[in-house]
Amino acid sequence: MYDYFGTSNAEPVQDPQQDVELLAASENEHGTMIVFRRKWDTCDHRDYIIGDDTVFLLWAWGADDPKPGKDNSFHLSYHGSNELSRGAKGIRLTGKQIHWKFPDEEEKYPYGIQQYDFVNSDVQVLKAETYHHCKIIKFPQLQQRHHILATLDILTLYLPPKSHKMVLTPDSREHIHRVVLHKCHIPQFIGLSEESVLENYVDLVGWNCYGAEYPPDLKTYCSHSTVAILGEGYEGFKYPDHVGVEIGDTNAATYYRLEIHYQNPDGLYLIDNSGIRVFYSSTLREYESGLLVTGHRRSPFMTIPPRQAEFNIYGLCSAECMWNGLNPEGTKILAVQLHSHWIGRRAQLRHIRNGRELSPIVVENHLNSNFQDYWLLPREVKIIPGDQLILQCTYETTKNDTVIFGGSATSEEICEAIILYYPKSRLTDCRSQPELFHLQDEFTPVDDAYALESDSDPTFSDVLITSPSKLKNRYLHDYLSRLNWGDDFFSKIVEQKWKNGLHYMHCTGNGGKKIPTSSHVVPYPVYEDYTAPAQEPDKCFKWGTTSASSTVNSMFLISFVFSVRLLYAFQNAIVLHY
Structure with a gap:
């Protein structure tokens, strides 16, 4: 196993300072597993310092073994443009890593937990850089209060009550940017039941959320009480054991608006049935989340x-x-x-x-x-x-x-x-x-300033400058x-x-x-800036030196499983060969 680094979108270069340590490797009918470790900060200016925020792991594999070169180095063949032979994953490597297991992934489904899928019904995704599709979904009346425990998003994401999970159809994954679930609510003083207003929308495929055909009732009653917001690239969210999110109602059925943000700039023919899977239970948590x-x-x-x-x-x-x-x-x-x-x-x-x-x-x-x-x-x-x-x-x-x-x-x-x-x-x-x-x-200055500020969807393309005279009647958008x-x-x-x-x-x-x-x-508030606690002296005061007191706590350990014999990442590349 060797430590390489990338200088461009090209073959990585072997690092003169080797900072990775192979701990284990095995191969079976399911693939190849490699376990290795390195320090968070290797004091090597070619290496990436791993901190508390997001790190993107880039990986790739090829069909050919690396070819021996000079000085115990290897030449790597290009992995190709096939998306199955390369990829990237955002992750936080410091702190406690949480790998949630959803109820529907357990060998035995947990007692007392139910699930409900808020999903689209054969939606044809329109050609657009961003297309927002909205659908009304009816959730059945409950006999008692329930909490959401988890939810899954596009790449699986969890949300309140007990949990919720994003359900994706295979061809939609790369075209879904965001999923939002709103609970519809009609204030009591309006004097209308939710069923009388919303039931007629339940069996419809849905609409462009911002199109002219979008029903005004839904904009008024189904846009302001957000239950879940699930973003691209994240597996899911599961609430801690002391927190849940209310779902449904004991007096009547409830109505939710499923909103999915699609990306289809090339106008591909996409029929989608994606959505959110919610896990919920009648065993209420101590606190309700907002x-x-x-x-x-x-x-x-x-x-x-x-x-x-x-x-x-x-x-x-x-x-x-x-x-x-x-x-x-x-x-x-x-x-x-x-x-x-x-x-x-x-x-x-x-x-x-x-x-x-x-x-x-x-x-x-x-x-x-x-x-x-x-x-x-x-x-x-x-x-x-x-x-x-x-x-x-x-x-x-x-x-x-x-x-x-x-x-x-x-x-x-x-x-x-x-x-x-x-x-x-x-x-x-x-x-x-x-x-x-x-x-x-x-x-x-421009005209209609406060009217524009209170608009729910303001645009500068419609605002004309009134003075000075040399700019009069120019649109603000154009001027800016x-x-x-x-x-x-x-x-x-x-x-x-x-x-x-x-x-x-x-x-x-x-x-x-x-x-x-x-x-x-x-x-804008006036405040005294935060002063971070004093940091320990930089152990990398001299290039290539490391602290004698470094322990395993200053390192991370990763296990990779592959069905091939070669991995390399373009940035801070790691090359596996055996």
């Missing part, structure tokens, strides 16, 4: 200029929104999912209390749209009324020549954190965006796109102005009901 979305609102107010090595966007959850929306005793965060699209590179969820920044809740330095997992926190983080949350997302647009605006399509961008917490409170959505007049103060974003100094001025200026808060509870606040506009 779901909170924070960060930046999905709107063109999120404006990311081109040709930037890094550009930061900030989304707030204000102290007053937290004060009015959380339970008086506060709540505990147990998991966080970070969400961006293709140009997102890093994200961190900051926690502010009484003018001081506490330890970040989550820091991800390798953000990737294809790996939307939940960070199960090693220690639950308590947030209390009056705290503030700031989500900072960093984007890289060096290969982009046009401005990228915020939105739901994959060609647009997102800066969101999905927070799973307990006990449940009424707060479900706490996001912000730069206040429009402040956003435009660097440039020029043509600014001198190639000037790094100008771009950073704008970034800081949007961060430190006023922010329009979106603070809502169950059913999309607004939570009252004294003002919808808040300033």
